[in-house]
Amino acid sequence: MNTTASAPAAKAGETELGRFGHWIGGREVAPHSGAYFTSTSPADRRVVAEIADGDSEDVAAAVAAAEAARRDWARSTTAERAAHLKALDAIVREHVDEFAAIEQAECGKLPFHSRMETLATAEYFDYYGGVVRTFHGGTIDQGPDQHTYTRHEPYGVVVIITPWNGALNQGARAIAPALAAGNTIVLKPSEFTSASTLLFARLATEAGLPDGVFNVVTGTGVGVGAPLVSHPAVRKISFTGSVTTGAAISKLAAERAVPVTLELGGKSPLVVFSDSDLDGAARAAAATVLINSGQVCSATTRLLVERDAQEDLLRRIADLLADKQPGRDFGPIITEPQYEKVLGFLESAEKEGAVAVTGGKPFTEGPGAAGYYIPPTVYSDCTPDMRVVREEVFGPVLVTLPFDTVEEAVELANDTPYGLSAAVWAGDGALGLAVAERIDAGQISVNGGLVSQETPFGGYKMSGYGREKGADAIYEHTQVKTVSLRLPN
Numbered sequence: 001m002n003t004t005a006s007a008p009a010a011k012a013g014e015t016e017l018g019r020f021g022h023w024i025g026g027r028e029v030a031p032h033s034g035a036y037f038t039s040t041s042p043a044d045r046r047v048v049a050e051i052a053d054g055d056s057e058d059v060a061a062a063v064a065a066a067e068a069a070r071r072d073w074a075r076s077t078t079a080e081r082a083a084h085l086k087a088l089d090a091i092v093r094e095h096v097d098e099f100a101a102i103e104q105a106e107c108g109k110l111p112f113h114s115r116m117e118t119l120a121t122a123e124y125f126d127y128y129g130g131v132v133r134t135f136h137g138g139t140i141d142q143g144p145d146q147h148t149y150t151r152h153e154p155y156g157v158v159v160i161i162t163p164w165n166g167a168l169n170q171g172a173r174a175i176a177p178a179l180a181a182g183n184t185i186v187l188k189p190s191e192f193t194s195a196s197t198l199l200f201a202r203l204a205t206e207a208g209l210p211d212g213v214f215n216v217v218t219g220t221g222v223g224v225g226a227p228l229v230s231h232p233a234v235r236k237i238s239f240t241g242s243v244t245t246g247a248a249i250s251k252l253a254a255e256r257a258v259p260v261t262l263e264l265g266g267k268s269p270l271v272v273f274s275d276s277d278l279d280g281a282a283r284a285a286a287a288t289v290l291i292n293s294g295q296v297c298s299a300t301t302r303l304l305v306e307r308d309a310q311e312d313l314l315r316r317i318a319d320l321l322a323d324k325q326p327g328r329d330f331g332p333i334i335t336e337p338q339y340e341k342v343l344g345f346l347e348s349a350e351k352e353g354a355v356a357v358t359g360g361k362p363f364t365e366g367p368g369a370a371g372y373y374i375p376p377t378v379y380s381d382c383t384p385d386m387r388v389v390r391e392e393v394f395g396p397v398l399v400t401l402p403f404d405t406v407e408e409a410v411e412l413a414n415d416t417p418y419g420l421s422a423a424v425w426a427g428d429g430a431l432g433l434a435v436a437e438r439i440d441a442g443q444i445s446v447n448g449g450l451v452s453q454e455t456p457f458g459g460y461k462m463s464g465y466g467r468e469k470g471a472d473a474i475y476e477h478t479q480v481k482t483v484s485l486r487l488p489n
């Protein structure tokens, strides 16, 4: 584990990033229990921060603050909320280096990557600051003696629970539309990467966001996440994380009829036809295992390649991955248990007969062995029933399966319980689109097609439900009220 509850090691403020309390009602609040856990860097196991170890008392205080703020925030005009969101965009940009440094320390992210993610974080506030000004209900024509209209009203207190791999970025994806829609928020970040969200909360208050509109309680899933989900004043939950946790949260939420948005895991296909731009496809495959070391929910980690291009494509991918260095070209796995889990996948892949084209063995010396690094790994000779082919590894592991026909490509692409994303590379763009139409996934890129804040994101099948990003995501955080008036004759 890279967090240790109540570790006595560091005195307040002694760590690199310092000691962080919760952020409740516009101020920093010490944990009710007095306990802090330490957060350590997966790059070299050094302690980097002390984080408040929350409990249900802290949860109650944060929800009370959000509840107290919700009516005024809901009554603010869309122009007023837009101004706040634009201010949040500005503070994230202004402090980009600070945010990037925190996520480098807590997650071991590469500098260019943490900067890029922070700027994308700012974009969410800019985007929904614009979207909210076009946000309105409608009127319904029921004849001249009726006036009927709809309003999209906020739920009230929204809980956002985030994973570690995008930390603030993934938080912003839900925070921005939820605030834009007029909700107040209690956010629980991952216990492995809390500091960037806490810095954001402080800066948001300094930038004029009213007290109680955005609160952060840190701690574990059991200590903070579960009591938050069960709190009677919470009216909507937005969860990003694993299928197991998402299912547990959904069950609890169902008891109180609380709506949930679930952004869960994936095992997404990368389908490559032999007449496609093989260099482009190879770069996409290499990026899948290099970016965040494959710890990306939408990573396309199942390479499905037309048989006659398999050898050529694998050689190009191996060339791109040759000489990649830990800490310079790719980051570490987030925690020791996750690192062990990925090693377990390497062992099972070898045992089941997969052949490592590159990688496949842990580092035994040098900087790679100082942290939780796994070499980018590509397997050939895989079969659809192998564990490494079926399960989400959440690490730098790409598996390869050949296909002979379009039909077989589509069948293999859909042979998974997940459906988060997919990529298709085809010389014939129309064939690429036809295949994309038949893949059961929420987000599909053809020949390197782009995704951005404007493009809806979310899962089919076990990858979840509800959508984030895109203009319509604001409606995920609202409920419709219909009002009808009989007009006097």
Ligand code: NAD
Pocket (backbone or CB within 6 Å): 161, 162, 163, 164, 165, 166, 170, 188, 189, 190, 191, 219, 220, 221, 222, 224, 225, 226, 229, 240, 241, 242, 243, 244, 245, 246, 248, 249, 262, 263, 264, 265, 266, 296, 297, 298, 392, 394, 420, 463, 464
């Ligand atoms: P996780 O499910 O272990 O944890 C996610 C969050 O849930 C953390 O904040 C954790 O503390 C909290 N939590 C754990 N148990 C809880 C409980 N009982 N009640 C309430 N909260 C609880 O996931 P992780 O390891 O942090 O993230 C990796 C997973 O997230 C992968 O499966 C990945 O694919 C997925 N993910 C999905 C998306 C997406 O947008 N679809 C994005 C990023 C990550």
